[in-house]
Amino acid sequence: MVRILYTLCGADPDIRFSPHCWKIILALRHKGLDFEEKPVGFTEIAKLENGFSKTVPILKDGDKLIADSFAIALYLEQTYPDAPSLFKGEGGAGMARFVEAYSQSTLHPAITRIALKHIHDMLSPVDQAYFRESREARLGSTLEEVATGREAEIAAFADKLKPLRVMLKSQPFIGGSEPLFADYIVFGALQWAFKTGNPDILDANDPVMNWFERCQGFTETS
Structure with missing residues (x-):
């Protein structure tokens, strides 16, 4: 199969x-x-x-x-209950729901404003037309207008990760000693930014970057 x-x-x-x-x-x-x-x-x-x-x-x-x-x-x-757990129980699933809410309400809007024009430019022509129409209708602004605020969004972005940064003083992952699905939720948000040409959203020495790299290595992400 x-x-x-x-x-x-x-x-x-x-x-x-x-x-x-x-x-x-x-x-x-x-x-x-x-x-x-x-x-x-x-x-x-x-x-x-x-x-x-x-x-x-x-x-x-x-x-x-x-x-x-x-x-x-x-x-x-x-x-697949016999494979390594993504949640380690009901509490882990509840934690992941909270992290999902945090990511989508705090990180995603900021990354949207940072990456929007970059995403458009990396699409095929037919997808560019769809993306422009749908996103401009959703945001009420042109992609170019949104892009004018990119530098300010980048300057403010690191502070949006402060809860994760503080937590990392006590443990290596949101899931504890190893990553769980809650980690992959935030990883996905940052990977979105990095894959769309925005490597400058975090300092290379930020503890969050160290956590991100540990998540990559744990699952052999390419």
């Missing part, structure tokens, strides 16, 4: 940047599960698996299809 993970990419299929997809790439590696990654552009998503979902990631596991990163993580935990 081939396990398939559909993910998001730019014009170059080797550049996968969706934070939600990266969560599941790391989750699958954490579980030690083989999978084939199939990256697609924005406008190809609706064609996948007979229009199963408007967003990626989509996991196809045998005859089972699952969308939404948190739902996929729960599915992996329930379906």
